[in-house]
Amino acid sequence: MRRIALLTGGGDCPGLNAVIRAVVLKASEFGYEVEGVLRGWKGLLDPPQTRPLTPEDVENIHFIGGTILLTSRANPYSCKEHGEVSDRHSEVIRNLRELNCDALIAIGGQDTLGVAYKLSREGINVIGIPKTIDNDLQATDYTFGFDTAINIATESIDRLHTTAYSHERVLIVEIMGRHVGWMTLFAGLAGGAHLVLIPEVPFNIAEVCEFVQRRKQSGKGYTLIAIAEGAVPEKGSTFSVKRVERDEFGHPVLGGISEMLAKEIEERTGLETRNVILGHLQRGGTPSAFDRVLGIRFGIKAVELVEQGNFGRMVSLRATQIVDVPLSDAVRKLKTIPLQLYEEAKLFFR
Numbered sequence: 190m191r192r193i194a195l196l197t198g199g200g201d202c203p204g205l206n207a208v209i210r211a212v213v214l215k216a217s218e219f220g221y222e223v224e225g226v227l228r229g230w231k232g233l234l235d236p237p238q239t240r241p242l243t244p245e246d247v248e249n250i251h252f253i254g255g256t257i258l259l260t261s262r263a264n265p266y267s268c269k270e271h272g273e274v275s276d277r278h279s280e281v282i283r284n285l286r287e288l289n290c291d292a293l294i295a296i297g298g299q300d301t302l303g304v305a306y307k308l309s310r311e312g313i314n315v316i317g318i319p320k321t322i323d324n325d326l327q328a329t330d331y332t333f334g335f336d337t338a339i340n341i342a343t344e345s346i347d348r349l350h351t352t353a354y355s356h357e358r359v360l361i362v363e364i365m366g367r368h369v370g371w372m373t374l375f376a377g378l379a380g381g382a383h384l385v386l387i388p389e390v391p392f393n394i395a396e397v398c399e400f401v402q403r404r405k406q407s408g409k410g411y412t413l414i415a416i417a418e419g420a421v422p423e424k425g426s427t428f429s430v431k432r433v434e435r436d437e438f439g440h441p442v443l444g445g446i447s448e449m450l451a452k453e454i455e456e457r458t459g460l461e462t463r464n465v466i467l468g469h470l471q472r473g474g475t476p477s478a479f480d481r482v483l484g485i486r487f488g489i490k491a492v493e494l495v496e497q498g499n500f501g502r503m504v505s506l507r508a509t510q511i512v513d514v515p516l517s518d519a520v521r522k523l524k525t526i527p528l529q530l531y532e533e534a535k536l537f538f539r
């Protein structure tokens with residue numbers, strides 16, 4: 190029987206199980222077996238870790254957050270073990286062949302799909318499905334996971350308004366987004382944050398403090414600032430951000446900018462300031478209807494591409510249509526916020 194290997198890599202996000210279910214059901218319609226690879230790329234290193242996925246296995250998983258296949262940030266081209274870094278991607282290629290898989294569907298963000306792209310250049314039949322709460326992948330209008338995450342962040346901002354108002358405080362809410370501010374800008378706009386700080390536009394600490402003070406002086410009792418975890422102060426600023434730890438893809442492990450900003454604002458303005466890091470709350474739990482349906486449509490399209498033998502592609506949302514694009518287009522660079530969109534949002538920074 191023909192077989193498809195399926196893996197989820199990188200940070201989890203709501204909607205992964207809806208995609209897994211769609212892939213398994215569509216594959217079964219075409220007469221494929223699906224071999225689920227456990228723990229992302231780690232499951233294709235020696236010894237391989239897989240489990241068969243039947244239509245019965247995926248019944249009623251569409252509303253469950255996370256991924257039944259588990260995930261990791263393992264990078265087969267740069268594996269870190271006992272302080273050593275090694276290239277083990279040939280194990281992935283060998284194991285895929287030994288598993289007798291005709292194709293691999295990789296569900297992931299920039300890093301996972303970057304590995305998928307490299308493998309496709311080595312002759313592996315790969316299809317990518319774009320996933321990430323960060324919405325930072327090129328060549329698709331939206332990734333699944335983003336909608337759920339911004340709704341969680343928006344609800345959090347709504348709640349923070351009332352407590353910040355009551356205590357007449359400055360409140361800084363830190364939202365995920367390492368290199369891009371999609372989540373922070375969308376949740377900030379939806380939740381009516383008074384100021385939104387994103388990685389694409391370095392902030393000036395003196396201007397942020399002036400903004401806070403201006404609001405206070407004009408009788409607005411409290412200020413709510415949404416800041417992306419990857420936001421950075423302008424070059425040459427006396428306020429600096431320390432980042433030390435890195436994951437297997439070389440990304441800094443973030444979290445903490447809001448705390449530093451809160452301290453700085455309190456020191457400079459004398460106004461009582463608190464911070465909240467939403468962190469992994471934004472990635473957990475039930476996917477929204479939008480993410481479930483987008484995931485389902487991506488899963489179906491991915492299996493259709495396998496059936497057509499159209500490899501090295503990523504499924505993508507363009508307006509309302511599900512299309513396919515070269516994997517290379519998706520991973521070339523991150524999709525950042527167009528400056529014009531940020532300029533438009535400034536209408537609400539008051």
Ligand code: F6P
Pocket residue numbers: 199200201262321322323365366367418436443472
């Ligand atoms: O999946 C992307 C992301 O959510 C980033 O926004 C965030 O910086 C990172 O994952 C956190 O990763 P981890 O779960 O490895 O701490």
